[in-house]
Amino acid sequence: MGRGRVEPSLESAKPVKDNSSMPLIDQYHRPVKDLRISVTDRCNYRCAYCMPLDEYTWIEKDEVLTFEEITRLATLFIQMGVEKIRLTGGEPLVRRDLEKLIAALSPLPGLKDLSLTTNGSFLAEKAAALRAAGLRRINVSLDTLNPERFRQITKRGDLEKVLAGIFAAHGAGLNPVKINAVIVRGLNDDEIVPLIEFCRTNGFSIRFIEYMDVGNANSWSLEKTVTKQEILQTINQHFPLREVGRMDGRAPAIDYQFLDGTGDIGIIGSVTEPFCATCTRARLTADGKLVTCLFAQEGHDLKSLMRRGATDQEICQVIRSTWTVRKDRYSDERWENLRSGAGYQPKDHRKIEMITLGG
Numbered sequence: 001m002g003r004g005r006v007e008p009s010l011e012s013a014k015p016v017k018d019n020s021s022m023p024l025i026d027q028y029h030r031p032v033k034d035l036r037i038s039v040t041d042r043c044n045y046r047c048a049y050c051m052p053l054d055e056y057t058w059i060e061k062d063e064v065l066t067f068e069e070i071t072r073l074a075t076l077f078i079q080m081g082v083e084k085i086r087l088t089g090g091e092p093l094v095r096r097d098l099e100k101l102i103a104a105l106s107p108l109p110g111l112k113d114l115s116l117t118t119n120g121s122f123l124a125e126k127a128a129a130l131r132a133a134g135l136r137r138i139n140v141s142l143d144t145l146n147p148e149r150f151r152q153i154t155k156r157g158d159l160e161k162v163l164a165g166i167f168a169a170h171g172a173g174l175n176p177v178k179i180n181a182v183i184v185r186g187l188n189d190d191e192i193v194p195l196i197e198f199c200r201t202n203g204f205s206i207r208f209i210e211y212m213d214v215g216n217a218n219s220w221s222l223e224k225t226v227t228k229q230e231i232l233q234t235i236n237q238h239f240p241l242r243e244v245g246r247m248d249g250r251a252p253a254i255d256y257q258f259l260d261g262t263g264d265i266g267i268i269g270s271v272t273e274p275f276c277a278t279c280t281r282a283r284l285t286a287d288g289k290l291v292t293c294l295f296a297q298e299g300h301d302l303k304s305l306m307r308r309g310a311t312d313q314e315i316c317q318v319i320r321s322t323w324t325v326r327k328d329r330y331s332d333e334r335w336e337n338l339r340s341g342a343g344y345q346p347k348d349h350r351k352i353e354m355i356t357l358g359g
């Protein structure tokens with residue numbers, strides 16, 4: 001119910017002028033509705049597609065936003081239209097006492113949805129406390145069910161711990177427990193069906209995400225992307241599906257239900273079916289930079305502003321002036337270039353690293 005496919009239509013959109021009495025919308029009439037907050041850039045894994053091993057400079061501890069600062073900014077973003085907040089990292093559960101932040105955010109008036117994306121490695125210990133603090137649902141990244149491959153991808157991860165975490169989250173009442181799987185040709189494209197069987201058997205949801213060129217660390221090429229259509233085809237051969245559409249018209253995933261009624265999946269066609277036209281996501285890095293696109297080169301420093309004693313009104317003004325000039329449509333442009341044969345080289349576009357930005 002209430003789900004409809006919204007097709008991108010940026011080409012027909014006309015730029016708008018800022019006016020502080022107007023609702024906060026960007027140059028393509030997109031409101032700010034979702035905020036992804038990275039609570040740390042630290043991670044216990046070293047996945048090659050996320051972590052630029054040699055060059056990365058960690059954010060200094062005292063540059064990381066405190067829970068009070070995050071809560072203050074979250075409150076202001078909600079006042080400006082944000083309805084959903086997702087906590088990310090690095091790995092968010094390496095941040096000590098994260099449940100205290102959940103407890104501060106979950107009752108904020110106007111916040112309709114609070115979620116967390118984790119690699120799952122500390123979830124077995126943390127799931128009950130997160131649930132008790134007010135978290136309702138959770139996403140766990142899991143690209144393989146093969147322990148050796150898992151170790152190869154993460155460099156130091158233990159699949160058993162992640163699986164235990166997923167079951168602990170389910171047992172603690174987090175619902176849905178969603179598995180996020182990035183499918184890379186030649187790496188884990190033989191795991192689409194096993195991952196679905198795992199989720200269907202155990203009552204988890206799953207979202208497949210097309211592999212893309214986030215950050216500067218991964219050696220992405222279009223050939224490595226298993227497309228949404230290929231993923232669908234593979235699934236349909238084993239478990240026939242019907243399309244349901246996008247949740248609330250803005251969600252990146254297109255949802256499908258299995259015809260036998262056992263579960264559902266989502267597929268995010270980040271590369272071949274970009275959704276910039278409905279992108280209402282702002283991002284906050286662990287050191288307090290407001291970033292308006294996953295592929296941005298830089299952010300706008302809200303932390304320094306706060307620490308210099310800015311009032312709420314002054315911070316809101318900077319958020320407003322950043323969002324109202326937003327013209328980001330990176331994925332649309334990448335796909336246009338790829339489709340037209342104009343070519344696209346990820347290395348020509350320097351971006352904020354995924355471990356800083358939280359994906």
Ligand code: SF4
Pocket residue numbers: 275276277279280281292293294295328329330331332
């Ligand atoms: S490329 Fe940028 S604007 Fe487009 S959907 Fe992704 S984050 Fe949003």
